[in-house]
């Protein structure tokens with residue numbers, strides 16, 4: 001017997017049913033994946049998302065349509081005195097960045113990129129959280145390595161809870177990609193004297209551009 | 215990590231005399247207790263959630279072997295390799311072999327308590343590997359060669375001045391006194407390590423059987439870097455961390471950060487499944503998951519089984535009056551506070567941690583706040599009973615208990631003795647009705663007074679009332 005078999009045998013023994021590898025109910029639970037109790041979320045999901053995102057220290061800006069997004073981002077970068085140069089998801093190349101004066105490169109991020117622009121798969125109103133899926137056109141490093149992360153969120157992607165986001169993932173993608181990252185504001189640490197400091201190993205600031213629904 | 219739980223008494227006494235530590239511990243109530251309460255109150259259905267969370271964990275444990283098999287199958291289907299380790303030593307050997315097979319020289323690590331159990335860092339270093347802790351707290355401890363004193367806030371015992379001195383010495387840069395500047399300096403020191411490492415080692419907050427994924431929560435983003443940049447990712451996890459579905463994990467995630475730090479959600483929650491996908495230019499090419507038993511399966515089917523529900527939030531220690539006064543180091547191993555008092559004897563051996571289950575006031579605060587409703591005081595009592603049965607308590611204590619039991623079985627004699635003792639204690643009480651010094655048991659009165667009984671025993675009072 002190897003370690004795997006020994007451990008599994010010991011567990012089976014302890015649970016009082018040695019040699020029975022697949023108790024009934026397991027597949028059923030996976031099929032139905034029942035939801036647990038969820039908090040009552042009052043009011044409009046988009047308003048809640050805005051409010052909770054701000055509470056997690058994300059900046060939130062509004063654009064009326066996708067075509068306005070580069071302009072909104074350019075204004076934010078200027079206000080923050082950041083360069084108008086960014087790495088962005090290949091999935092976002094259809095936007096006219098040049099017209100807004102932003103120089104973009106569509107690729108995974110490198111250590112010296114200062115601004116990273118991404119979309120999202122979903123945005124969760126309950127906690128003001130972004131949900132990003134990794135993929136060839138949506139590299140995970142773009143929301144991680146640069147000091148500033150800008151996320152473009154179309155209001156149709158806002159869902160109430162994480163459970164709703166999982167349902168969308170199952171419906172639209174089947175299985176999760178290599179990395180599903182939930183992002184709630186800039187990276188932070190409270191390790192030194194329990195004092196919250198923004199900007200640990202990830203971004204120092206997060207701008208969320210909500211598109212539509214204003 | 216070295217096991218020093220047998221030195222609890224000495225270390226606890228030292229902790230009480232350590233002024234710096236006492237100042238750090240003073241912040242506990244406001245930083246952890248109040249923030250947790252506020253974050254949970256906002257939910258409006260905390261009790262319902264705690265029941266659901268406890269139920270998810272308990273049910274999964276009842277079919278643990280099946281869920282582990284299901285997890286293994288799903289993980290393998292996505293290109294991950296699942297390894298099984300009986301004990302710490304085997305886990306260390308497995309990680310070393312993975313490192314060798316992939317020609318790894320440098321590894322970056324995000325926080326993982328099970329690798330602390332295993333002493334993985336020291337082991338890998340002895341094999342000639344460079345291992346860098348990247349969680350800010352764990353990084354500071356690695357520089358200082360100290361063990362963590364809390365499972366969520368590992369450097370809670372250190373002041374910013376101590377950290378400033380340490381950074382100045384180790385980084386050879388001008389001293390910074392501002393916390394934000396210290397964080398920035400650590401970030402700058404660690405970035406090159408992330409970029410240059412061949413292997414990333416993480417723990418797992420949950421393993422998802424449905425998808426074969428490893429779920430990790432972090433605030434700093436180091437967990438994401440560790441699992442994204444290096445070409446090899448190794449996740450080390452206890453076998454009890456498996457949960458069935460993404461929904462089950464979500465229920466637990468509503469409680470974990472709230473119970474730990476009072477956050478509604480951690481900055482990052484990452485669900486990692488398998489290796490780099492087709493067409494991707496980033497992400498690990500190799501993914502290994504090491505499932506560690508190291509004493510866990512032996513707790514199943516025993517009174518200790520509920521302890522395996524633990525999701526390592528730290529709330530029990532944050533609310534423990536003993537932990538709040540002595541900090542984590544006194545407990546002498548990876549897991550301090552009430553959960554450590556139950557886990558350390560279970561994983562490391564009863565005789566290695568005799569004082570821990572006794573270092574409790576039995577106030578019950580720990581089980582009141584535990585998000586998965588582990589009956590921690592009952593489990594500590596379990597260890598006290600085992601200690602007595604196995605004659606591991608001091609001779610004098612055992613003798614006294616036996617004497618008491620013998621007398622208690624003889625009601626008449628018991629009444630006589632009780633009457634005498636009640637009168638004696640009444641006599642010892644001063645005019646303030648307090649006993650300041652108890653001969654033969656001075657430990658009880660060294661730090662506090664014993665209220666003197668009024669002189670009548672319960673039996674006598676009962677008879678008097680009934681007669682009246």
Ligand code: SF4
Nearest residue numbers: 524525527528530584
């Ligand atoms: S025993 Fe409960 S309160 Fe303590 S760390 Fe585990 S889950 Fe949290």
